[in-house]
Amino acid sequence: MAISRRNWLQMTGAALGGAPLLQGFEDFFRPASPSASTAQTMTTACGVCAPECGIRATVQDGVLRFLEGLPGDASGGGALCGRGSGGAGLLYDPDRLKYPMKRTNPRKGLDQDPGWVRISWDEALDTIAAKFGGYIRQHGADSLLFLSRGSPEPWARFINAIGAINRVDHNDICFTTDSVVQRYATGGRSNSYDFENSKYLLLFGFEMLSKCKIVYAQGMIRAKDSGAKIVCFNPEHSTTARFSDEWYPIRPGSDLAVALAMINVIISENLHDREFVDNFTNFKDFESRIRTHFAQYTPEWAERLSDVPAAAITRIAREFATTRPACAPAYKKSLTANYANSGQLTHAITILNILAGTIDRPGGRYFPRRLTIQTMDQVYPPPAFPAKTGVRIDGRDKLPLVTREDHGMFSTLVDGMLNKHPGRIKGAFVNYYTVLGFPEPLKMIEALRSVEFTVVIDTLPTDTVTLADIALPSSTYLESTGLMSRAYEARKPQVVARQAVVPAMFESRSIGWVAIELGKRLAPDYFKTPTGAWISTSALLDEQTRRAGLGANFAEFRRIGIFDRDDRFVPRTTFATATGKCQIYIPEFEARGYPALPDWRPRRDEPSARYPYYYLTYLPPVHRRNSTQNNPIAHEIMPSNAAVIHPMLAERHKIRHGQMVRVSSRVGSIELPAHLTERIRPDCVMVAHGFGHRSRLMRLASGKGARDGDLIPGWSVEEMLAHGDFAGSGCIMDAVVNIEPV
Amino acid sequence: MAYGWFFDAKRCIECRACEVACKQWNQVETGVNVRYRKLHTIETGAYPQPRATALSLACNHCDNALCQKACPVKAIWRRDDGHVLIDRERCVSCRMCQKFCPYDAPQFNTRTRQMEKCTGCFDRVDQKLKPACATICPTNALQWGPWAEVAGKGADRVAGFKTPVTTRPRMRFVTTDWSTK
Numbered sequence A: 001m002a003i004s005r006r007n008w009l010q011m012t013g014a015a016l017g018g019a020p021l022l023q024g025f026e027d028f029f030r031p032a033s034p035s036a037s038t039a040q041t042m043t044t045a046c047g048v049c050a051p052e053c054g055i056r057a058t059v060q061d062g063v064l065r066f067l068e069g070l071p072g073d074a075s076g077g078g079a080l081c082g083r084g085s086g087g088a089g090l091l092y093d094p095d096r097l098k099y100p101m102k103r104t105n106p107r108k109g110l111d112q113d114p115g116w117v118r119i120s121w122d123e124a125l126d127t128i129a130a131k132f133g134g135y136i137r138q139h140g141a142d143s144l145l146f147l148s149r150g151s152p153e154p155w156a157r158f159i160n161a162i163g164a165i166n167r168v169d170h171n172d173i174c175f176t177t178d179s180v181v182q183r184y185a186t187g188g189r190s191n192s193y194d195f196e197n198s199k200y201l202l203l204f205g206f207e208m209l210s211k212c213k214i215v216y217a218q219g220m221i222r223a224k225d226s227g228a229k230i231v232c233f234n235p236e237h238s239t240t241a242r243f244s245d246e247w248y249p250i251r252p253g254s255d256l257a258v259a260l261a262m263i264n265v266i267i268s269e270n271l272h273d274r275e276f277v278d279n280f281t282n283f284k285d286f287e288s289r290i291r292t293h294f295a296q297y298t299p300e301w302a303e304r305l306s307d308v309p310a311a312a313i314t315r316i317a318r319e320f321a322t323t324r325p326a327c328a329p330a331y332k333k334s335l336t337a338n339y340a341n342s343g344q345l346t347h348a349i350t351i352l353n354i355l356a357g358t359i360d361r362p363g364g365r366y367f368p369r370r371l372t373i374q375t376m377d378q379v380y381p382p383p384a385f386p387a388k389t390g391v392r393i394d395g396r397d398k399l400p401l402v403t404r405e406d407h408g409m410f411s412t413l414v415d416g417m418l419n420k421h422p423g424r425i426k427g428a429f430v431n432y433y434t435v436l437g438f439p440e441p442l443k444m445i446e447a448l449r450s451v452e453f454t455v456v457i458d459t460l461p462t463d464t465v466t467l468a469d470i471a472l473p474s475s476t477y478l479e480s481t482g483l484m485s486r487a488y489e490a491r492k493p494q495v496v497a498r499q500a501v502v503p504a505m506f507e508s509r510s511i512g513w514v515a516i517e518l519g520k521r522l523a524p525d526y527f528k529t530p531t532g533a534w535i536s537t538s539a540l541l542d543e544q545t546r547r548a549g550l551g552a553n554f555a556e557f558r559r560i561g562i563f564d565r566d567d568r569f570v571p572r573t574t575f576a577t578a579t580g581k582c583q584i585y586i587p588e589f590e591a592r593g594y595p596a597l598p599d600w601r602p603r604r605d606e607p608s609a610r611y612p613y614y615y616l617t618y619l620p621p622v623h624r625r626n627s628t629q630n631n632p633i634a635h636e637i638m639p640s641n642a643a644v645i646h647p648m649l650a651e652r653h654k655i656r657h658g659q660m661v662r663v664s665s666r667v668g669s670i671e672l673p674a675h676l677t678e679r680i681r682p683d684c685v686m687v688a689h690g691f692g693h694r695s696r697l698m699r700l701a702s703g704k705g706a707r708d709g710d711l712i713p714g715w716s717v718e719e720m721l722a723h724g725d726f727a728g729s730g731c732i733m734d735a736v737v738n739i740e741p742v
Numbered sequence B: 001m002a003y004g005w006f007f008d009a010k011r012c013i014e015c016r017a018c019e020v021a022c023k024q025w026n027q028v029e030t031g032v033n034v035r036y037r038k039l040h041t042i043e044t045g046a047y048p049q050p051r052a053t054a055l056s057l058a059c060n061h062c063d064n065a066l067c068q069k070a071c072p073v074k075a076i077w078r079r080d081d082g083h084v085l086i087d088r089e090r091c092v093s094c095r096m097c098q099k100f101c102p103y104d105a106p107q108f109n110t111r112t113r114q115m116e117k118c119t120g121c122f123d124r125v126d127q128k129l130k131p132a133c134a135t136i137c138p139t140n141a142l143q144w145g146p147w148a149e150v151a152g153k154g155a156d157r158v159a160g161f162k163t164p165v166t167t168r169p170r171m172r173f174v175t176t177d178w179s180t181k
Helices: A005-018 A123-138 A153-161 A178-183 A214-225 A239-243 A257-267 A275-280 A284-295 A298-307 A310-322 A342-356 A398-406 A410-420 A443-451 A511-522 A537-547 A554-560 A586-589 A632-637 A647-652 A717-722 B015-027 B066-070 B094-098 B122-126 B132-136
Strands: A039-045 A054-060 A063-067 A143-145 A202-206 A229-233 A246-248 A425-431 A453-458 A470-473 A482-485 A494-498 A562-564 A613-618 A642-643 A658-663 A668-676 A685-690 A735-741 B003-008 B038-044 B051-057 B076-078 B084-086 B107-109 B114-115 B142-146 B171-174
Touching: A039 A443, A063 B015, A063 B132, A123 A143, A123 A425, A123 A453, A123 A470, A123 A511, A153 A511, A153 A537, A178 A342, A178 A398, A202 A257, A202 A310, A202 A342, A202 A398, A214 A229, A214 A239, A229 A239, A229 A310, A246 A310, A257 A298, A257 A310, A257 A342, A275 A342, A298 A310, A310 A342, A410 A443, A410 A632, A470 A632, A511 A537, A537 A554, A554 A562, A562 B142, A642 A647, A647 A668, B015 B038, B015 B132, B051 B107, B066 B094, B132 B142
Parallel strands: A039 A494, A143 A425, A202 A229, A229 A246, A425 A453, A453 A470, A613 A685, A642 A668, B003 B171
Antiparallel strands: A039 A054, A054 A063, A482 A494, A494 A562, A613 A735, A642 A685, A658 A668, A658 A735, B003 B142, B038 B051, B076 B084, B107 B114
16 A cells, blocks of 8 residues: 555645644644544534534544534534535634734724734723723713624623614615514514425525525425426526526516516416415405405516516416415525515515415425523523613614614615714624625725724624724634524424534634623623622523523533424414414504505616616625635635626627626726626626625735625615615615626 | 445535535645545526536546556555555656546645645545545535445436546436436
8 A cells, every 4th residue: 555544644744734724823723643543523513604504523633624414403404515514714714813902003994004912801801891881971872883693692681781772783684674574474584494395486586505505405405306396586597596497587676576476366366275375364354455456467567577478477376376385485685685675575475475375384484393492581580671772873763664673784874874973883893794794895994984992803804803993803603602493494393512622712702701791891780690690601501401401501412412302393373473364464564654565666776878787796605605705715616706797798898708897886896807607697797795805814815806795885764765665675786787898 | 345426416506515525624735726626517508598517526536547557657556445546655746647637636736746636535435434525415416335336326427527438437427307307
């Protein structure tokens, strides 16, 4: 054998030792020899995207070697996608934030060196507490901005305990429209689809194969295995389109017209599921109004708007209603946040599912059957929280249906910070978001520069970190613990233990720990157990584990790693709406002056002489939005983005494949190479999201590619209201552009 | 016992997990022009009826490995179980293997200036584990098993894959689509 064991070891060692992977990690990451004797496998959960697939991690001599799927896991089906299997690239990224740091250069901007100086956690936390405490006393708690999700629980408690009204998250560019619609239409939003048992899938821009939500891909493939039909509407011939039996290159932003016409066909021909519609919906209560309303939306009318042939709309509507069970998924950013008419579209798609009779039925969208994990508030009941008063900086309070959901609005935040209430925000705490996630990132940078004191916690030194006064190093999901109660593939309850596969690197800490430490300093009464001791994340986790019946404590459960309960799926007969029924006609919308039934309205920006083309963005499979561009393997596979266009469009502008082009919209322009393909409508320009990092401390990603958001206009709440966008869509695809060679 | 791969394009969602897991398990350096496994998207047809298919390729550990025949210093050898491997102590980086392999399997590492290629994860196979790529695939588009089982499972050729007549690669393809089962 010419490759001896010794050679193999040397080869591996050399590969590791010479790799840029190691820079800055000499003290922490010693290359392991892959001797089977020292390898151990551990159960944990992915943290790249929301289904949090179960992971079996191989750790050798304290170094994470390999990530693979966890057998028996419902979310990943025992596998991982490319983003998940590359997790070690984040854990061992030499560019990671390692210690708390404070800036010494008062000038802020992407082109400014912050002049970082390492400080202790105590100094960082004391400084933040002093600054934030001062702002609260002097200007009120509404002078603080938390750019953050509402989790983990200690973090939510901290924000509640200081009475801060301005927690702004990204949900308007993700799923707020769906939350608003489902609350009143079916009784709550859910991410669970029983694709596996579906016979007919109708996809309005549902891009879950293309962006690698493997929980959905596996279900759809099983559906195909058992003979299901898939119909796909998308201006791009995506991976999902490749899986579909029929693909229609629909005009961007016109899906609503097709959905309305399909509803018309189904109810005028009485093809709906009578048993479900008569017993579990409010169809009969509003029947004549519903029939009259939809009669105006003929397939011929929809064809003129959408370019989908009327005959196809009619046939597909009939097939959808009569091939049972059938389902039309409406999922997050792939659909519900794209256009100014996305709220109406989500309502229309929901009506299609109600008419198909598959809400919480086999083959349809269902409510997850979860094991209840007690919340922090249940385990350690807090004193009453102070009322949240003052100015809501993103104007969300003007949209009553959105405010009810407690989601923030990225798309209106800049207008609030720079135009409506300049100087109002004194202190900002950014938890993991980068400016790349916003419409018009350059304006968001301006908005953050207008804040006196900004704290950013992240794993990597992103563009946002460049603007911080204090930067805090966050631990990754691979260094974290938690109980993952399944919510995607959740026909029966399952819980997977997330455990740290290696100790937290450097001085990184979890946001939960930071919340408690800040809480001790600013709102101590809210961070004590009934016995008066400080709350700790580990004691909380132990108590949650015990109360859920998963084990005596977390350490005991994590050794098992996975819990299943073999419940039988019993379809719901009452729904969590005011009437206990699925609501096609939504009286609550009407009561607030919004249409009770979805009506046609156009997208926000239509092509013009100056900007003749539709702008599309997409999420490529190997990257997780804007968070993985510095991962060495993901970076190698896809280092940059391009302007994807049809050869006909290229010819019109004398653009060659690979040539640099300038794509411009009414708010900005970007330069990037052209990529020619037959797989897109000739009136579209498509750009991948996630690129265009400028922070020089992210050495692989920095300077690579263009920011797709530079072309996406933000908007104001008033514009939103004027457009009748009751559900607050971030409109991330609602832009038009021009393209020209550079 | 010999082993082989088996690829079903209609199940592939082009997630690139096979590529990532390969690099991760084998600790293949990044930024040196080496990727043992690569996912190819093959586009045909024209709008509005474009067609596309996927192909996940690495070394096929051919029965008649042209790389092995081409190597002037006998640095390429075959294990008893069929894995075709490069002995880097013997390799003189003449790149003849690269010239003769129709599948782009041997690749030149621009830092070490040596040839590298897919090892078939023989170290995993020795531990009774499947190669990293076939282990990770979330849709079972890429599978791996004893050649005696794989060989009869599908076609020996598919669009985008160089003719297997001479090389006899240990690779089979499902060429049916969903409608033909």
